[in-house]
Amino acid sequence: MRHRRQFILSAAALAVAASLPLSAAAEAPAKIGFVYVSPIGDAGWTYQHDEGRKEMEAALGNKIETRYVESVAEGADAERVIREFAASGSKIVFATSFGYMNYVERVARQFPNVTFLHATGYKSAKNFAPYNARFYEGRYLNGVIAGKMTKSKVLGYVGAFPIPEVLQGINAFTMGARSVNPDIEVRVIWANSWYDPGKEREAAMTLISQGADVVTHHTDSTATVQAAEERGVYAFGYHSDMSKYGPKAQLTATTHHWGEFYTRTVNEVLAGTWKPESVWGGIKDGMIKLAPMNPAVPEDVQAMVRDLEGRIRDGSFHPFTGPVVDQAGTERLAAGAVMDDATLGRMDYFVQGVSSRLPSSR
Structure with a gap:
């Protein structure tokens, strides 16, 4: 009797959930992948991109779920990692090194519903665009x-x-x-x-x-x-x-800041307003x-x-x-x-x- 009652209650709960508007149902976070060319460490190119990823996470909260792979060589391994992110449900993939460009282009053709962003390159397509800093x-x-x-x-x-x-x-x-x-x-x-x-x-x-x-x-x-x-x-x-x-020794440093760009881009993709435009930001853009x-x-x-x-x-x-x-x-x-x-x-x-x-x- 107890098992039957649990089933009835569960069925009732499912029925109520099904009757709720979509906005009331919890949406799964969007998966976002990052491909890094070097170890994250505590300074350097990859470290700055990872700081940007963390800044984006703090801004967007449970709307997103990020994953990353570090120390990915610019070759066949890069293509494998980029493809695995796309095939495993990532809505957006950020590939953060110049030598990833042709691999991103290839995978982007195979996954037209995934958005790919490539750092420091120059190629683009309907679902693929470059970004860079001056x-x-x-x-x-x-x-x-x-x-x-x-x-x-x-x-x-x-x-x-x-x-x-x-x-x-x-x-x-x-x-x-x-x-x-x-x-x-x-x-x-x-x-x-x-x-x-x-x-x-x-x-x-x-x-x-x-x-x-x-x-x-x-x-x-x-x-x-x-x-x-x-x-x-x-x-x-x-x-x-x-x-x-x-x-x-250090007199100063030229530092790179990606967090605002990552946050803005992900918001645009999730809202359906993103367009494949080349981004090249400098001092005035922060x-x-x-x-x-x-x-x-x-x-x-x-x-x-x-x-x-x-x-x-x-x-x-x-x-x-x-x-x-x-x-x-x-x-x-x-x-x-x-x-x-x-x-x-x-x-x-x-x-x-x-x-x-x-x-x-x-």
Whole structure:
């Protein structure tokens, strides 16, 4: 009798639930997947994306459920992870490295009802779009500080791969430095990896041994800042504030902030209003910020940088304002002209002031 009564009560409860409007029924949270190219750690590229994920979780609460896989190589493994997220019910997949682009494109065609966002790429489709930050804005400001702080007039830069976003940063850093110190020379060593602390450290140490008294990097680990701290030279962190790894060395850092973008994008997808538009946000959008400046930076230099930062924010100054001249002496942008986004996205050269050469395969 007791079992029959329980069944009747359960059936009644189901009937009541079925009669409720959809809005009254609890909806399952939307699944969202993140693919990370390096370990999360406590600083760096992936760390900043994961901080953005957490910020989004705090903002959206039980509307979403996030998952992530870290240290995913840019190859067949990336395609497998992206596909598994889509096949297991993810409504949105964020793939956070340049080398994931073609794999995202392939999987997006197979899952037309899933929305895919790809960091730093350039391809798009109906359910697939790129997003990026204007790293070069912070790099120009770092360059101005470097130009004022260097004594050797040699600056060092550890790069991952010679792709447009990295070249934009190197060139902006060089132009910023030479705007205040035209005798500056920038030397570049490629790690050929986004995340390889050993190679990054070796490259930074080599640059320092070549006379660089200020170094920076476009790689994911803190190795360059740590090397600078060890050798008693200055550095700029990247992606994150890395001052705890180089309290004396780090002058500031170009930091990236993704939380507002992730929150806004997910809200749009859930509301059905998202469109596959390329997003490229900078200082004015809050996606690029400078970390607090080291007290070693003189007050007049800090004031100069804050003024430039404000001008970038209000649109009255663009780091790639002509003349822009490459290493061969060819004018790439006329005096007074401002480089448009399409041209920036195709950047494949070093500007004057960079003494290193691009790999011959390019």
